[in-house]
Amino acid sequence: MLSAATRSDPEIQTHPFLVYVLAPLLALGLQSFLVLHFHSFAILDLPLLVTIYFAISHRHPVVGTITGALIGIAQDALTRQPLGIFGICKSIVGYLAASLGVRIDTENHLxxxxxxxxxxxxxxxxxxxxxxxxxAQPFVWGWLHESLRAILNALAAVVLFALLDKTRRREY
Structure with a gap:
């Protein structure tokens, strides 16, 4: 297992402040619009993908947790989900993604x-x-559906992450 000290990380990668604000807002707006008008797009979770991207690229667990919580609470406000559910889910994912971003090379597409x-x-x-x-509310879980959902989101993430990579500032 690679640690942060042994991994070569020659540059600090940041994004302009506008990207930190617009990417989650665009993901939330696009997610709400697409699901409202095209129900089959509910399989994609663009706010989750943005949370994962910023968490693994920033590599700081506290920032990943806060990013996930803010995006999740905003998504809760736009859905029928009880307030806080997506906030909890995305904050846990943000924390874990940032923690793994420190330990492994997350620049590889695979x-x-x-x-x-x-x-x-x-x-x-x-x-x-x-x-x-x-x-204690009804929630249908289907292994096949969740597997397909995870595959489609992972494929969409590779494209989204490549687009967001183009907005990075590199400081040496």
């Missing part, structure tokens, strides 16, 4: 694909756990 697949599946599991077990 690594990003695998991590996103796992995080989408984890997000769905936490969502099920909170809604079904904690709130």
């Amino acid at each position: 690594t990003r694909l695998i991590l996103t697949f796992c995080f989408v599946f984890l997000h769905s599991g936490i969502d099920w756990l909170l809604v079904r077990r904690l709130l």
Whole structure:
């Protein structure tokens, strides 16, 4: 396992402040619009993908947790989900993504694909756990559907992450 000290990380990667604000807002708006008008797009979770990207690229667990919580609470406000469910799910995923971003090379597309697949599946599991077990509300879980959802989100993440990579500032 690679640690942060042994991994070559010659540059600090940041984004302009506008990207930190506009990317989550655009993801939330696009997600709401697409799901409202085209129900089949509900399989994609653009706010989750933005959370994962900023968490693994920033590599700081506290920032990943706060990013996930803010994006999740904003998504909760736009859905029928009880307020706080997506906030909890995305803050856990943000924390884990940032923690792994410190330990492994997340610049590789295959690594990003695998991590996103796992995080989408984890997000769905936490969502099920909170809604079904904690709130005792009906929640249908289908392994095939969740696997397909994780695969499609992981493939979309590779494209989205490549686009967001183009907005990075590099400081030496």
